[in-house]
Amino acid sequence: MKSNIIEFEKFKLKTTKDVFFPRDDIEIFPRALKNIIKIDSKILELGTGTGAISIAIAKNFNNIKIVATDINSSALRIAKENAIINKVDKIIDFKKSNWFSKIEENKFDFIVSNPPYLSKKNSKYYTELTDPENSLYAKNNGLDDIYKIFELGVNYLNKNSYIVIEHSHNQTLTLKDHSKKYNLRLLKSEKDILGFNRVSIFSNSV
Numbered sequence: 753m754k755s756n757i758i759e760f761e762k763f764k765l766k767t768t769k770d771v772f773f774p775r776d777d778i779e780i781f782p783r784a785l786k787n788i789i790k791i792d793s794k795i796l797e798l799g800t801g802t803g804a805i806s807i808a809i810a811k812n813f814n815n816i817k818i819v820a821t822d823i824n825s826s827a828l829r830i831a832k833e834n835a836i837i838n839k840v841d842k843i844i845d846f847k848k849s850n851w852f853s854k855i856e857e858n859k860f861d862f863i864v865s866n867p868p869y870l871s872k873k874n875s876k877y878y879t880e881l882t883d884p885e886n887s888l889y890a891k892n893n894g895l896d897d898i899y900k901i902f903e904l905g906v907n908y909l910n911k912n913s914y915i916v917i918e919h920s921h922n923q924t925l926t927l928k929d930h931s932k933k934y935n936l937r938l939l940k941s942e943k944d945i946l947g948f949n950r951v952s953i954f955s956n957s958v
């Protein structure tokens with residue numbers, strides 16, 4: 753499979769056509785974690801693609817452990833290569849998993865994810881996107897995978913821990929409302945380079 757290399761400030765990534773192409777604002781995740789991450793934090797990334805988010809986090813913080821998952825075997829292959837290229841392969845464990853299906857480690861301090869969140873109803877606006885379809889679209893107006901991550905994720909969180917999730921800017925209020933069902937609380941939404949809410953931080957702290 754033909755590959756390309758794209759460069760970010762602190763790391764570079766190999767990409768291929770059969771894996772979601774990482775977007776420019778990947779550094780929004782380390783920014784979201786900056787004031788809340790602790791030494792020895794255990795992080796679970798769901799849907800790692802090329803490994804972009806986990807690698808960005810591993811390059812920004814010391815003394816952390818990450819488990820990074822994807823359902824797509826090609827994604828995991830390239831994510832492992834990228835972790836080696838960026839010398840963070842000792843920090844990140846990769847695992848094939850359908851969301852939480854193969855997650856045995858019981859508790860994490862952070863669950864981070866950029867899951868599929870586009871609505872198929874709007875696919876006519878996204879005809880230029882060449883990423884694999886199952887990396888883009890989710891049922892229920894794009895909300896189904898995020899809802900699953902809330903519902904199952906709370907069982908994998910330590911006390912005073914966080915779900916940090918990327919979403920479409922117009923999903924913020926719906927997610928804020930829905931998260932209450934699982935005793936999660938919206939702390940903050942980080943904005944993307946266009947000034948739109950893009951990554952929201954939810955906490956299970958009381």
Ligand SMILES: C[S@@+](CC[C@H](N)C(=O)[O-])C[C@H]1O[C@@H](n2cnc3c(N)ncnc32)[C@H](O)[C@@H]1O
Binds near residue numbers: 772824851
């Ligand atoms: C929007 S892409 C994000 C990729 C990467 N984290 C990034 O930001 O560049 C969503 C990722 O979720 C993965 N995915 C889709 N359904 C999944 C599932 N049921 N379980 C685990 N991963 C899934 C896709 O394969 C894809 O890599």
